[in-house]
Amino acid sequence: MISFNQVHKRYPGGYEALKNVSFDIAEGEMVFITGHSGAGKSTLLKLIAAIERPNSGSVLVNNQNVGVLKGGALPYLRRNLGIIFQDHKLLFDRNVFDNVLLPLQICGFDHRESSKRVRAALDKVGLLKREKSNPIALSGGEQQRLCIARAIVNRPSILLADEPTGNLDAAYAREIMAIFNSFHQVGATLLISTHDESVLQDSGVRRFTLKEGVLQ
Amino acid sequence: MTRVFAQHLGVLRAVLRRMFASRLAGFLNILVIGIALSLPAGMYLLLQNAQGLVAQFSDTPQISLFLNMDAKTEDVDRLHKQLAQHPAVAGVEFVARTQALEQLKQSTGLSDLISGLEQNPLPDAFVVHPKPGDAQSLDALRGELAKLPKVKEAQLDSAWAYKLEALLKFGRLAVLILASLLSLALIAVTFNTIRLQILTQHDEIEVAKLIGATDGFIRRPFLYFGATQGLLGGIMAWLIVTVSLLLLNRQLGALAQLYASQFALHPLSFGDSLSLLLFSMYLGWLGAWLSVVRHLSQIEPH
Numbered sequence: 245m246i247s248f249n250q251v252h253k254r255y256p257g258g259y260e261a262l263k264n265v266s267f268d269i270a271e272g273e274m275v276f277i278t279g280h281s282g283a284g285k286s287t288l289l290k291l292i293a294a295i296e297r298p299n300s301g302s303v304l305v306n307n308q309n310v311g312v313l314k315g316g317a318l319p320y321l322r323r324n325l326g327i328i329f330q331d332h333k334l335l336f337d338r339n340v341f342d343n344v345l346l347p348l349q350i351c352g353f354d355h356r357e358s359s360k361r362v363r364a365a366l367d368k369v370g371l372l373k374r375e376k377s378n379p380i381a382l383s384g385g386e387q388q389r390l391c392i393a394r395a396i397v398n399r400p401s402i403l404l405a406d407e408p409t410g411n412l413d414a415a416y417a418r419e420i421m422a423i424f425n426s427f428h429q430v431g432a433t434l435l436i437s438t439h440d441e442s443v444l445q446d447s448g449v450r451r452f453t454l455k456e457g458v459l460q
Numbered sequence: 461m462t463r464v465f466a467q468h469l470g471v472l473r474a475v476l477r478r479m480f481a482s483r484l485a486g487f488l489n490i491l492v493i494g495i496a497l498s499l500p501a502g503m504y505l506l507l508q509n510a511q512g513l514v515a516q517f518s519d520t521p522q523i524s525l526f527l528n529m530d531a532k533t534e535d536v537d538r539l540h541k542q543l544a545q546h547p548a549v550a551g552v553e554f555v556a557r558t559q560a561l562e563q564l565k566q567s568t569g570l571s572d573l574i575s576g577l578e579q580n581p582l583p584d585a586f587v588v589h590p591k592p593g594d595a596q597s598l599d600a601l602r603g604e605l606a607k608l609p610k611v612k613e614a615q616l617d618s619a620w621a622y623k624l625e626a627l628l629k630f631g632r633l634a635v636l637i638l639a640s641l642l643s644l645a646l647i648a649v650t651f652n653t654i655r656l657q658i659l660t661q662h663d664e665i666e667v668a669k670l671i672g673a674t675d676g677f678i679r680r681p682f683l684y685f686g687a688t689q690g691l692l693g694g695i696m697a698w699l700i701v702t703v704s705l706l707l708l709n710r711q712l713g714a715l716a717q718l719y720a721s722q723f724a725l726h727p728l729s730f731g732d733s734l735s736l737l738l739f740s741m742y743l744g745w746l747g748a749w750l751s752v753v754r755h756l757s758q759i760e761p762h
Contacts, residue, residue: 322670322672352464352467
């Protein structure tokens, strides 16, 4: 479903974020990417969503080389991905409900269908009662869950999560991980980056470790 | 189809809500656009009215021939025949000097003054209706008739109309230049408004791009905003022109009454009004489009 083939990514200024990275992820797999900050975890995820482009090598998503995708095709790639951002990227000019609604508006769902889906997504992350709140009034963990609701509302086949438990205490982090596990069980492909080794101990899932841009 | 329609309607609703949220700034923008457009629209309207007047008079150009005071009846008869047979003349009327004096008394209300005159100061005259022709041929005819014996003076009554026509051409050009400049101003106003909006919605645009919004989806609300603002500006311009016209007409009515005539400026026709609204809407859209193309590409998620 996702495959990297000898991918190099060098940022302007010469910083090498990824060096000769190759891997394959099958449909329905859940994979953790670990490593210290600056190891290239975020870059790896950004390459999948074509937010960054590789300098060499190929990034295939659903057999499509996203590294050379034209600008006009990008939206349709991204609609197939659910992305959970490290900095949440929530919009504070609208309430919780409308934040989750945005992906559906973009895809042109009608009002009734999208209301149903938004409520289902909010229910899944336990924020149904907060739908009228402004995201700014939510705690860090709630904001993270809101970001997850927005990522899954469109029912994407691939979920990318960048440090989803980054600033959360252990209880919140377990909650979030439980949500991801439930997606894994219904067949979604997940890529989760984390520097938090504690969340990994109990899971026997596949794990990539990046060190200074090299896959160990 | 209905889904697409509902989607566009939703965008329009959001745009109107946003416009309403910044009432004062939005109103000022619309006022600026309205005033900018009302200037050329008002001038155009005045020109239209002047042109209507010209058309009314220059349709029937006449040459008035005033005879010498010593012209005798035989001279008059001979001239009458000569004029009637002239190939460029469609018709001719004789106005005797006594008849002319009578007309003057009746039409001007100066009868007291005229009755006090010792003798009739008016000469015999012919009113010549030439066959239709352009200004030059009419002027040539006038020159020719002026040289006939016993003719003191020949006046082409429509000469002023031709002069006015030339003046109107000048006026139309001035309106065109003014309209072009102010259209640019309208585009600039919209360009800037949309630029500010894009800046304040930077986050929303970035997120929308990240979760799969097409450029069209992101552009749409800005284009709708520009077009709506342009349309409202056009309506404002129409109101300014129409209200000014009503005020002017009231004053003109009083003035015309003093001259015992009726005259009123015609308002903008339906077609012209529609053109004004569509044109200002288009300019608003264009300003927004230029701004969006210029500024949206600068927002790339990272």
